Amino acid sequence: MLVIEALVDKVIELDNQIFLLKIHCPEIANSIKPGQFLNVRVSENIYPLLRRPFSICNVEGDYFYLMFNVFGEGTKILASKKYGDSIDILGPLGNGFNYIGDYDTAVIVAGGLGAAPFPYLIKKIEKGKNIISFIGGKTYREVITHEMKNISIATDDGSLGFKGNVVELLNEHLELLKKNKIKIFACGPNSMLRALKEFCLINNFECEVSTESAMACGFGICQGCPIESTKNQDKYLLVCKDGPVFNVRDIII
Amino acid sequence: MLVIEALVDKVIELDNQIFLLKIHCPEIANSIKPGQFLNVRVSENIYPLLRRPFSICNVEGDYFYLMFNVFGEGTKILASKKYGDSIDILGPLGNGFNYIGDYDTAVIVAGGLGAAPFPYLIKKIEKGKNIISFIGGKTYREVITHEMKNISIATDDGSLGFKGNVVELLNEHLELLKKNKIKIFACGPNSMLRALKEFCLINNFECEVSTESAMACGFGICQGCPIESTKNQDKYLLVCKDGPVFNVRDIII
Amino acid sequence: MNIVDLSVQVGPLNFRNPILLASGTVGYGNEMSEFLDLNKIGGIVTKSLSLKPRKGNPPQRIVETPSGMLNAIGLANVGVEVFLKEKIPFLKKYDVPLICNIAASTIEEYVECTKILTEEEAISAFEINVSCPNVKEGGLQFGNDISAVGKITEKVKSVTRKPVIVKLSPNVSYISEFAKIVKQEGGDAISAINTLVGTAFDINTRKPKIKNVTGGLSGPAIKPVALAKVLEIKQKVDIPIIGIGGIMNWKDIIEFMIAGSSAIQIGTLNFINPAAPIEMLQSLESYCMKNKIEKISQLTGSYQI
Amino acid sequence: MNIVDLSVQVGPLNFRNPILLASGTVGYGNEMSEFLDLNKIGGIVTKSLSLKPRKGNPPQRIVETPSGMLNAIGLANVGVEVFLKEKIPFLKKYDVPLICNIAASTIEEYVECTKILTEEEAISAFEINVSCPNVKEGGLQFGNDISAVGKITEKVKSVTRKPVIVKLSPNVSYISEFAKIVKQEGGDAISAINTLVGTAFDINTRKPKIKNVTGGLSGPAIKPVALAKVLEIKQKVDIPIIGIGGIMNWKDIIEFMIAGSSAIQIGTLNFINPAAPIEMLQSLESYCMKNKIEKISQLTGSYQI
Ligand SMILES: Cc1cc2nc3c(=O)[nH]c(=O)nc-3n(C[C@H](O)[C@H](O)[C@H](O)COP(=O)(O)OP(=O)(O)OC[C@H]3O[C@@H](n4cnc5c(N)ncnc54)[C@H](O)[C@@H]3O)c2cc1C
Ligand SMILES: Cc1cc2nc3c(=O)[nH]c(=O)nc-3n(C[C@H](O)[C@H](O)[C@H](O)COP(=O)(O)OP(=O)(O)OC[C@H]3O[C@@H](n4cnc5c(N)ncnc54)[C@H](O)[C@@H]3O)c2cc1C
């Protein structure tokens, strides 16, 4: 965990107004794990005041990538960064995905910008394992397939792929999923994660989800990011420290 | 008086870390007078919150210039503007210099960044009149001679020109000044304006000074910029509306 | 005719829309009229008027702070008489409700001012400023004294049939206690909030940056505090509220209405973008249409807690 | 040896420099230790401790506001027992004064907590939080009740020989009245200020953005208010003050000391730049050298009014 001034290499605009920010930072690039995140100070002055959390999207040598869309003031400023700008990064933060282990097929489930952490996860999953991706969006415009593998798509309005949500799409592939020893890695809106949890409990699938929360610090000192635990109802877990990745069985979404 | 989005043409860096900001804005360029000022919103967001007042430095066709140094957050942002940036301007504000009239020699007296309003004033003074400039600074680094005419320089430390302040320098030229029908136009720190006032009263010189004050609105609604009047001690004058240019006899500096 | 009804009612007062311009941030209207059509806004609140002209505090009167500003103008104003003679004629040219804000050092002065001004038919209502933090007498003393606020309300009401709005100080433990007494004594509405007491020092001279030592904090920095005060009053007292404090855009207006405001006032923003109110009207209408709100007044106190 | 003496005294307490880390913004020290050498800072104030562990408020607990943030953590903490068992051992590894912040729902609970904690020699002093705006019982009720604050001070003092600092609420009319009673009852110092009550609404759902409805406003937005409160106490009561509120850089520290603080605490800034205190020490030293100040403590209350 460190605070570091890194150098912006470039901002790449994908389709759908999705941006990739490429940053030179060996310290982070060489230590961060898939599913971990960074807390980014988007400007040099006090506006906006707080850092903004972003999942690690990918790593290439001494560079890492963040993926985002322009949501509010912070991401607007991020999107305007240029080569040579310096940017203040705090991280690596959180726990990351447990992608090493006893499964043969990694099932990626992403809703909208929930796609962000998966390019790096996919890159790191060992060669022997299969990877299949289920990607959802409200319309075709929200579907992000950047560096995904073996893609199936669901859109609420049917404008691309399966008409329905991504968990319904998973259900369509239930037979296939059951044939393999799968582990699900998911990220997306809470409504999706909630449906996915039910789906996994019913079908007894292993599943890790990356969650979000409003955050101030990102490293465990503000207590701003509680999430209800199934194991101990007297105490919240912290998304930033105990997560952002949880076994779907351990949290109440 | 209007609020207008104008386009930045360029930022020119003079010596001494002095900047000229060139802005395309026919509405202002064609209506503003020497000694008037503009209230500039330096960023698109709420940081910094208030506009920043700047004297009109010069006008060229549909373009106008501001002159400034990097003082705090606002001017730092201004200095980083680039071609094509849009910038929110409120003006023209204030009264301006009374430069048309019954004198044969305009005497410009500028201390430090007090040089800002004079390039345009010099340009507008009618052909028949003489112009001589007395320019002061703490050291040679603070002396700004940009587009001045017939320049004499004073520095407190003697690193350039006369050693002493600019009013002492004026005094050195008293005979010359007395030979002509002069009008003094001055801008600079309050200490300079105070000494200048005394000098003018003693020698019975006509003198207009451009003053500064903290400002919120710049157009007369906040009452934030009072200056003591010699004529009516029951009421302050407002720098933004009644000034920023005053007959030196009308104000207590 | 608009599809959305932007008009609002504040007790007996009707405004064509909820956007009023706050006392001390519009002068007496003439400068603002160069930036916007005064006939289009909900109403104007004058700079605080006192019986006699006030010179106000010596400079420096203002300083910027993070997302805010401190001011200690000291109620500089032309006085009731000059106001009626020289300022009212301009305002009469417009069809916009005019609310006269009154500040005074004694209860008698409040009454005297109201008596004189109530004769002027161009004045729609009074806003009684019991909360200016920047003058030695009156000001905060009144603003922090419940019984004084009650008394002022009662006395002022007794000399005018026009609506009386009382502008409260946020620098108190429970603002709703003050709202309660205003209601009890017949006040028609509450304006909340005036500025928060604040200060700033120059680290080189060690002098306060503001000559008056302390000033009033306004601007977006205080918005969360203002919203909490509006909500507190709304939850505790049944009286119309005019919400004020840090409004910078149309979303802030909606937020203030949800929290309990019947109308709002724009202050510091007038210095930064004096044309903003007109732009915001458009956006308020769009928001209402998108959310199927026929009358914007339905938003008032519509919080889901 | 330094050329400038940065050490300060707060009543009976000595700190190697004026920079303490504020309650609720440093956890129990372990995470912060990854960013800075705890041995270099003036002191650490723990998250508020209660007798029993507290789960805290449900999410959403925080939201950003202009130059500030609202929080309603609800005093989530491990409780006195777990603190002593699991958190103190880490802190003991450092040579940094440890101030235990205590929050409670009843006067008895304050006393009970203090009794237990005072036995632990690693604890240098207590900071009594009578001002948390985010819990139903205790919190603001105490913070707004002068006699309760007096009673708490007296009772807590009676069970410990360690210095007792009382952390006051800014959400009152006259904070100096509270400081006065703290002094009267034997309190050793005042911490000022805790957060301002604020709120924010989501204009689409019309729900408060913070589940607890209101939260506490911190960050640079509140700096002018905090400075005014420190100044008010300094001018009215002879008691050491620890200044808190919106400190973002070394200049802010100087400003707080000029206004009357003997030491200061850094809060929200820890979330943004946890390494800042170390950088600031350097700058404080430079400032003092440039201004020929031998002991930084000479700045305390050195305002020129
Ligand atoms: C662990 C984690 C990983 C994330 N990874 C990504 C990512 O890879 N790509 C991406 O686009 N977004 C990601 N987000 C969400 C991202 O942090 C927000 O989109 C971003 O903060 C919006 O900032 P803004 O200034 O543009 O919006 P604003 O509306 O100005 O933000 C306002 C405030 O709300 C908070 N906020 C807004 N949206 C969210 C949100 N969804 N979650 C948490 N806080 C929020 C911000 O921190 C800020 O304080 C992640 C969030 C978390 C917690
Ligand atoms: C009528 C008028 C004309 C001016 N013309 C020029 C000019 O042509 N060139 C130039 O460089 N400067 C000029 N100034 C001063 C200029 O406004 C300040 O230098 C500028 O506001 C500094 O902003 P900042 O954000 O960089 O500094 P900050 O330190 O961040 O500003 C802090 C606050 O102080 C105010 N402030 C700081 N310095 C001054 C000052 N000297 N006068 C008034 N307010 C101040 C700012 O408005 C702001 O609110 C003029 C001021 C006035 C009143």
Ligand SMILES: Cc1cc2nc3c(=O)[nH]c(=O)nc-3n(C[C@H](O)[C@H](O)[C@H](O)COP(=O)(O)O)c2cc1C
């Ligand atoms: C420069 C200035 C002058 C003010 N003068 C007055 C005044 O004379 N009377 C009054 O009741 N309020 C006065 N106020 C307070 C505003 O009306 C308003 O209550 C406050 O600024 C909060 O709103 P804002 O954050 O939108 O500015 C003044 C505010 C400012 C900034």
Ligand SMILES: Cc1cc2nc3c(=O)[nH]c(=O)nc-3n(C[C@H](O)[C@H](O)[C@H](O)COP(=O)(O)O)c2cc1C
């Ligand atoms: C997330 C958060 C949690 C806090 N928790 C506590 C607490 O438990 N006890 C307490 O006395 N103060 C608490 N505070 C208040 C701070 O200690 C400090 O008084 C306040 O934030 C103002 O300082 P700042 O503006 O530098 O943050 C908390 C503040 C924040 C932002």
Ligand code: FES
């Ligand atoms: S964001 Fe601060 S504890 Fe998680």
Ligand code: FES
């Ligand atoms: S700056 Fe507002 S009145 Fe002059």
